[in-house]
Amino acid sequence: MMIVCATRADASGSRVIVVGAGILGSALAATLGRDGRNVLVIERDWSEPDRIVGELLQPGGVKALQQLGLEGCLEGIDAITCNGYAVFYPNEEVLLPYPLDKSHNEGKSFHHGRFVSNLRKAAKESPNVTALEGTVSSLITCPVSDRVLGVSFSQKNADGESASQNAYAPLTIVADGCFSKFRKEYITKDVTCSSNFVGFVLTDCPLPHPNHGHVVLAKPSPILLYQIGTHDTRILVDIPGKLPSVSNGDLKKYMMDVVGPQLPKAVQPSFLKAIESDRPRSMPNSWLPPSTNRREGVILLGDAMNMRHPLTGGGMTVALWDVIHLRKALARDVVPDLGESTRVMAQMVKLHWKRKPLASVVNILAQALYKLFSAGDDENMKNLQKACFGYFKLGGRCVSTPVGLLGG
Numbered sequence: 001m002m003i004v005c006a007t008r009a010d011a012s013g014s015r016v017i018v019v020g021a022g023i024l025g026s027a028l029a030a031t032l033g034r035d036g037r038n039v040l041v042i043e044r045d046w047s048e049p050d051r052i053v054g055e056l057l058q059p060g061g062v063k064a065l066q067q068l069g070l071e072g073c074l075e076g077i078d079a080i081t082c083n084g085y086a087v088f089y090p091n092e093e094v095l096l097p098y099p100l101d102k103s104h105n106e107g108k109s110f111h112h113g114r115f116v117s118n119l120r121k122a123a124k125e126s127p128n129v130t131a132l133e134g135t136v137s138s139l140i141t142c143p144v145s146d147r148v149l150g151v152s153f154s155q156k157n158a159d160g161e162s163a164s165q166n167a168y169a170p171l172t173i174v175a176d177g178c179f180s181k182f183r184k185e186y187i188t189k190d191v192t193c194s195s196n197f198v199g200f201v202l203t204d205c206p207l208p209h210p211n212h213g214h215v216v217l218a219k220p221s222p223i224l225l226y227q228i229g230t231h232d233t234r235i236l237v238d239i240p241g242k243l244p245s246v247s248n249g250d251l252k253k254y255m256m257d258v259v260g261p262q263l264p265k266a267v268q269p270s271f272l273k274a275i276e277s278d279r280p281r282s283m284p285n286s287w288l289p290p291s292t293n294r295r296e297g298v299i300l301l302g303d304a305m306n307m308r309h310p311l312t313g314g315g316m317t318v319a320l321w322d323v324i325h326l327r328k329a330l331a332r333d334v335v336p337d338l339g340e341s342t343r344v345m346a347q348m349v350k351l352h353w354k355r356k357p358l359a360s361v362v363n364i365l366a367q368a369l370y371k372l373f374s375a376g377d378d379e380n381m382k383n384l385q386k387a388c389f390g391y392f393k394l395g396g397r398c399v400s401t402p403v404g405l406l407g408g
């Protein structure tokens with residue numbers, strides 16, 4: 001077994017291991033590296049991800065990228081500007097623009113993999129960052145103090161054989177995403193899943209309101225549409241409970257009989273083509289309330305620590321703001337030595353409260369709006385849904401306040 005120290009030997013205790021180079025891990029590795037920490041980031045697969053998640057970044061997320069000096073990651077990926085939402089109720093629709101403030105308030109939608117590749121490139125090009133391809137299999141814990149000392153991970157050699165290695169650092173940051181392998185050891189809260197999103201890509205689909213996310217208040221639950229490239233539009237269909245089978249054709253039938261007729265007319269031809277030609281992809285829509293990091297030597301962040309329904313597209317915004325908050329919490333003048341657990345733990349309590357104003361708003365809105373928009377046949381919820389739509393129609397602050405909150 002080989003032993004890897006997080007980048008160069010560093011007596012100042014400024015080394016950090018980051019597990020996972022997704023949205024949070026890459027942005028964090030770039031940021032900490034630029035701030036002078038020695039970072040070892042271990043990702044199981046550095047090739048461009050192909051996923052149906054994280055494709056619309058709210059204006060608040062764009063601003064977080066700017067603060068991190070990572071706004072360039074939105075360039076060169078055929079990203080589409082998003083100025084707000086269009087909500088469709090049977091026979092009615094309402095536009096919900098992002099409120100304008102001093103700066104330009106716009107979101108961006110894109111192919112997730114292209115954005116992540118740019119974030120990863122920024123991480124790799126940042127000073128003090130070492131990037132390794134490997135799958136982290138366990139966190140190494142001191143049997144006496146219970147402190148996390150580093151990670152065990154496996155790497156494939158040139159012959160394709162796996163070799164196990166250990167890496168040690170005063171601090172390990174786990175950002176291994178929604179299916180986190182490690183959270184159960186450090187978090188007592190459970191992940192709950194209310195529904196799945198099934199996604200297709202529609203080609204050259206004429207959206208009724210270009211440069212807007214489209215939310216169709218369908219039965220039994222909402223459908224999202226947004227352009228992710230010049231020719232590509234993502235559709236995400238929320239399906240509560242168990243997914244209909246793909247193999248016996250039930251899912252396709254559901255798409256044709258239940259979903260298709262509820263879509264805006266202009267979208268229907270591209271949708272029918274997509275369900276014939278595109279492979280349906282699904283992802284669970286999960287809820288995980290946040291927790292304060294309390295174990296020495298380890299911090300969980302991103303989807304590993306906190307998730308909300310993706311209806312409102314808030315996950316990346318929360319993750320990028322968490323990078324800003326963590327950067328401040330662990331600034332070198334505040335915590336010169338990351339091995340000083342008492343200081344790090346005190347900062348984790350502060351981090352919990354610092355992230356709350358944004359994360360709670362995004363989390364609560366996502367969960368509440370999903371409940372409302374998936375009213376199904378519940379008469380009370382249907383009335384509330386109608387009231388919510390009527391409220392949006394009032395315009396003015398009835399739009400700018402909720403959409404401003406949703407936009408992070």
Ligand SMILES: Cc1cc2nc3c(=O)[nH]c(=O)nc-3n(C[C@H](O)[C@H](O)[C@H](O)COP(=O)(O)OP(=O)(O)OC[C@H]3O[C@@H](n4cnc5c(N)ncnc54)[C@H](O)[C@@H]3O)c2cc1C
Pocket residue numbers: 019020021022023024025042043044045052053054055056057058134135136137175176177178181197283284285286301302303304310312313314315316317319
């Ligand atoms: C259907 C769906 C749609 C969504 N749409 C949006 C949206 O439009 N806008 C938005 O803001 N949010 C959206 N989200 C949420 C968003 O995708 C997440 O909040 C965000 O990706 C979280 O970032 P992360 O870094 O925590 O995890 P991820 O981005 O998933 O990154 C985790 C990384 O860890 C790596 N990894 C995992 N295990 C290991 C291991 N053992 N060893 C090494 N590496 C490992 C993975 O390969 C991956 O690169 C959506 C979520 C879902 C489910």
